[in-house]
Amino acid sequence: MQADPVDRPRILVLASGSGTNLQALIEATRERDFPGDIVAVGSNRPQAFALERAAQAGIETFTVDHTRYDSREAFDAALRMEMERYQPDLVVLAGFMRILTEEFVRAFQGRMLNVHPSLLPRYRGLNTHQRALDAGDEVHGVSIHFVTEDLDGGPVIAQAEVPVQPDDTAETLAERVQTQEHVLYPIVIRWFCEGRLQLAGNDSILFDGTPVPDVLTLPAA
Ligand code: GAR
Numbered sequence: 682m683q684a685d686p687v688d689r690p691r692i693l694v695l696a697s698g699s700g701t702n703l704q705a706l707i708e709a710t711r712e713r714d715f716p717g718d719i720v721a722v723g724s725n726r727p728q729a730f731a732l733e734r735a736a737q738a739g740i741e742t743f744t745v746d747h748t749r750y751d752s753r754e755a756f757d758a759a760l761r762m763e764m765e766r767y768q769p770d771l772v773v774l775a776g777f778m779r780i781l782t783e784e785f786v787r788a789f790q791g792r793m794l795n796v797h798p799s800l801l802p803r804y805r806g807l808n809t810h811q812r813a814l815d816a817g818d819e820v821h822g823v824s825i826h827f828v829t830e831d832l833d834g835g836p837v838i839a840q841a842e843v844p845v846q847p848d849d850t851a852e853t854l855a856e857r858v859q860t861q862e863h864v865l866y867p868i869v870i871r872w873f874c875e876g877r878l879q880l881a882g883n884d885s886i887l888f889d890g891t892p893v894p895d896v897l898t899l900p901a902a
Contacts, residue, residue: 690717690874693769695760695777696724700731701859702775702796702866707738709867717874721767723760725779741767747779757785771873774828775866783830791880793828794873796866798858800824800840805833810851810858821845821854823862824896825869827880836886838878841865841899865899 692710696703703722710719722735725747732742743763750756756779764772772793786793799809801824813821822842829835841861845854872878872888879887886893 690770696731697778705863839897
């Protein structure tokens with residue numbers, strides 16, 4: 682059954698770059714039974730291609746350019762003001778490359794998700810693909826997690842594994858991880874919009890009201 686339009690979760694996406702994850706979500710929301718709507722896309726970079734993708738899809742966009750703010754606090758406050766105009770039920774970080782202040786994170790606690798290109802808790806932060814190669818990992822992948830004040834440390838909802846090939850470079854590995862991101866992130870966002878996912882406290886997840894003992898993992902494709 683289609684959700685009543687007034688009950689449909691309002692999704693706001695933040696992106697800094699190319700926006701391939703945004704594109705995957707735009708396509709998912711075009712499915713007739715998708716239970717939420719992207720109401721706006723925001724960026725800290727005026728030139729982000731993600732803004733172009735949103736405009737092409739008829740979605741409202743806004744930019745809060747971080748280079749115009751003296752402090753992280755001032756930038757986050759300005760960003761939050763823009764975001765609140767759209768009354769989001771869910772904030773989706775899709776390659777949003779800014780460290781967020783604790784105050785900002787608290788304001789969206791329990792309704793902000795992130796995609797991170799590693800099998801967390803391995804490789805928080807940047808250059809995850811090169812770090813997986815340097816460590817000789819045989820399996821790498823992607824995690825979708827709730828955002829908490831602990832950077833890249835919020836509880837992981839789901840992961841998809843990607844086998845590392847002997848001749849992989851950071852670029853080839855990133856490409857295959859991204860393919861999995863585009864599958865996994867819309868699935869998790871759908872669960873959230875269906876009301877199936879909840880952050881419990883700061884470190885655990887309820888799925889259909891029941892604590893999830895393990896991360897949900899899609900096996901290596
Ligand atoms: C994605 O691969 C995502 O995992 C990564 O940025 C990329 C954005 O690509 N996110 C992070 O590194 C977060 N720390 P996209 O703009 O094409 O969606």
